[in-house]
Amino acid sequence: MKKIATGIAFASILTTAAYAATTTMSAAPSESWTVTNYYKQSVYDPKQSKIGDVDDVLVNKQGQVTGLVVGVGGFLGAGEKDVIVPFTAVKSEKKNDKWWLTLDQTKDELKSAPGFKYDKASTAWVPESK
Template identity: 30%
Template structure:
């Protein structure tokens, strides 16, 4: 039975191959090749929407308050809402909230770390510089920052003016079916 199946498969393959070889190539009277487009489109400074999921969200005191789970847009393609995941562990017990997209401020520089020891946001990073940053609280802090690449196609992080507890107390966002 196995030999019959193999023989039938080989015969079918041979028939299909002969049909493909029997076809004549189409000929064209125009021998010149179409002109190749020498222009390319560049999107320097733009962000890829597919890379925005997972971008960390910090408050103005540089405390991690969550991460972007999704971006919702209107029918014209303008992003209107950012869905932020707050709390939880590895996606379990995470509280989703919807915030107006225009309330987020995106930053390309790494978050200023104000503690001693390794930076929890990037423990392998070497300090690039010591700077003085003024958070929204009006206090000056000496912080160590790490450099970030501007060619990542997504911002380093977003800033939203709320605490983690305030986000957790917001109504939970549910996708309607």
């Protein structure tokens, strides 16, 4: 019985190792960007006025980026409000050899949007209580 259990455990390890070997990539997916292309980057409106900065990148359980937390308003972080925008709403544009993140909303529109705060206990962004 002990030999059967050992054999099953060994087969399980081999299967897991074989699976792990097939889940790596030999090249980065084409047209892929890293999170650093978004995280802590400035966001601008269509007139190239700064709206705020990306404070967090939201990823669902399937690994898809679903939203960006953008800090708007305030001065040097004081009085800043965090809002969440859909990831698909943020566009990237290249101007003067620099990438810009743009959003078709103004700073005032985002300031009037619902605010969120990060809850460390649940490790999630929750609506700001007023």
